[in-house]
Amino acid sequence: LPDAPVFNRLALIGVGLIGSSVARIAQARGDIAGEVVANARTEDTLARVRELGIAHRTEIDPRAAVAGADCVMLCAPVGAYAALAEAIGPHLAAGCIVTDVGSTKQSVIRDVAPHIPAGVHFIPAHPVAGTEYSGPDSGFTTLFEGRYTLITPLPDADTDAVARVTTLWQRCGAMVECMDPAHHDRSMAIVSHLPHLLAFTICGTADDLEDESRRDVLRYAASGFRDFTRIAASDPVMWRDVFLNNREALLEMLARFTEDAQAMARAVRWGDAAYIEDKVERGRKIRRSLLELNQA
Numbered sequence: 001l002p003d004a005p006v007f008n009r010l011a012l013i014g015v016g017l018i019g020s021s022v023a024r025i026a027q028a029r030g031d032i033a034g035e036v037v038a039n040a041r042t043e044d045t046l047a048r049v050r051e052l053g054i055a056h057r058t059e060i061d062p063r064a065a066v067a068g069a070d071c072v073m074l075c076a077p078v079g080a081y082a083a084l085a086e087a088i089g090p091h092l093a094a095g096c097i098v099t100d101v102g103s104t105k106q107s108v109i110r111d112v113a114p115h116i117p118a119g120v121h122f123i124p125a126h127p128v129a130g131t132e133y134s135g136p137d138s139g140f141t142t143l144f145e146g147r148y149t150l151i152t153p154l155p156d157a158d159t160d161a162v163a164r165v166t167t168l169w170q171r172c173g174a175m176v177e178c179m180d181p182a183h184h185d186r187s188m189a190i191v192s193h194l195p196h197l198l199a200f201t202i203c204g205t206a207d208d209l210e211d212e213s214r215r216d217v218l219r220y221a222a223s224g225f226r227d228f229t230r231i232a233a234s235d236p237v238m239w240r241d242v243f244l245n246n247r248e249a250l251l252e253m254l255a256r257f258t259e260d261a262q263a264m265a266r267a268v269r270w271g272d273a274a275y276i277e278d279k280v281e282r283g284r285k286i287r288r289s290l291l292e293l294n295q296a
């Protein structure tokens with residue numbers, strides 16, 4: 001028999017890649033929530049959720065979706081959080097836990113915390129797992145397995161609420177760690193946000209080439225470009241919101257990167273073979289470490 005569910009009623013505000021993966025896991029395991037209510041921006045998405053049968057109920061109005069829920073998980077793009085939190089705030093049940101999956105944490109705290117009424121717990125979180133696909137069809141039950149979920153509790157966070165959010169993610173297969181929101185945003189700027197920025201930029205650079213070179217980019221993509229295009233296939237709204245909501249940390253990492261890229265350019269210009277070889281060797285080492293940690 002499965003353990004008792006962590007929550008009686010889980011309301012998912014957004015059922016794309018991340019929200020629909022949580023819904024699928026909740027449905028498959030039975031020990032996450034007794035009832036799952038799904039909300040999205042459009043009726044089309046909710047109709048698809050009903051066809052897929054991954055929620056007990058769908059609600060197009062977020063206020064109706066959160067009514068009576070003991071856990072509300074924001075799974076929409078982070079730029080939508082402020083308006084969503086303002087809308088649902090007055091409709092949250094006493095004792096409810098509001099959590100989220102947003103890729104930025106300081107902006108989420110800034111946008112959501114002011115709308116959380118007394119007696120409701122706000123526990124920000126970020127599952128560090130994803131793919132380049134989006135929408136309710138893209139979710140799957142093993143998305144979070146062996147991946148980290150980072151929780152960034154506020155200083156006065158209720159320990160029982162943190163423990164319940166931790167249990168939810170552990171039952172989703174994740175390894176859970178708590179950290180400071182500023183630390184989270186800096187780490188994500190280098191491991192996720194900057195790589196996406198580089199991928200979007202390099203695809204744009206290639207696309208701006210004159211006709212013949214652009215054709216070659218597509219024909220010979222297997223030589224490295226292809227790996228950038230996978231990342232660059234990600235959802236434009238989600239990534240627009242991430243860049244705009246982690247501005248300081250992203251700009252800092254981009255400035256560091258630009259300096260290092262200039263140093264590499266200098267080595268190429270002056271034929272500094274040792275410098276180039278050393279950089280390539282460091283890249284290989286990082287890849288090997290990832291493989292050893294089972295994160296590749």
Ligand code: NAP
Nearest residue numbers: 014015016017018040041042045076078080103130134135
């Ligand atoms: P997604 O597949 O594009 O799904 C977004 C969902 O949010 C859709 O159901 C969408 O509804 C809904 N939505 C959009 N605007 C809304 C609004 N104003 N009110 C209510 N619902 C709204 O996105 P995702 O990849 O699951 O990302 C969701 C969150 O997870 C983001 O905050 C992102 O930063 C975070 N995250 C993403 C990844 C990743 O790799 N993708 C990884 C970790 C965390 P419609 O379909 O009706 O438009």
